[in-house]
Amino acid sequence: MNRHRVYRTIAMTFLAAGLGLSLGWAAEKPMAEPQKGPPAGKGPMGKGPMGKGPMGKGPMGKSGQGKDATFATDRDTFHFLLENHKAIKRNVKKLDNGVETVTESDKPEVAKKIQEHVPAMYERLKSGNGVRYWDPLFAEAFKHGKKMKLEITNTAKGVKVIETSDNADVVKIIQAHAEVVSQFVKNGFDEAHKEHPIPGAEKKK
C-alpha cells in the first residue's frame, strides 16, 4: 500500500467509526434511552442460554439494552407522541386490579401512533425486552411485565386499554405507570427526562 492509500484507509476507518458512533448515540441518547439493562444474569439475556433463549431466537440485543430490531421504530413512535403531547387527551380510571385508560387525539396521525405504540409496548412487557431501564418505575414494570394483562381496543381516535394484574404489587406499578403516561401527555419531553419512583420503594428500604 502506498502512503496515499494508507492515509485514505485510515481516514475511511475514522469516518466509519464516527458514523457508527453518532448513529449509536442518536438511537440511545435523545431520550436518555435504556443503557442500563436488567441486572446481569437476570434479564432475558442472562436467563436463556445463548441461541436458545430469547437472545438467540429474537432480534439482536434481547438484552434489555434497547438495541433490538424494533427499537428504532418504537423509539421514533414514542418520540413522536412526546413531540405531539399537546394534541393528546387522556383519561385514567383506577380499577381495583389495575387501570382503564382512554388515550386519544383529534389528529389522525397521532391517533395512529398511539395505536401502534401500545401493542408494541405490550409485546415488550411480554418478552421482557424493555426500554428506559434507567427509570426505576419502567425497570420494575419490565421485571413484572409477564404478570400484566392488557386488553387493547382501538377507538376512532386512539385506544382504550384495560390493564390489570392478579398481583397487588404489580397493580400499584400499573397504576403508577398510568400516572406517568398522563404526565408524558401533559409535559412531553420535560417529563420523559425525569426518573419515576417505584411505588412503596421508600417504605421497603
Ligand code: HEM
Ligand atoms: C405522550 C407520550 C406517550 C403516550 C401518549 C403513551 C401512551 C401509552 C398508553 C396509552 C399505554 C397503555 C397503558 C396506559 O394507558 O396506561 C402505554 C404503555 C406503555 N408505554 Fe407509553 N406513551 C407515551 C410515552 C411513552 C414513553 C416515552 C415510553 C418509554 C420510553 C413509553 C413506554 C410505555 C410502556 C413500557 C408501556 C407499557 C407498560 C405498561 O402499560 O405498564 N411510553 N403508553
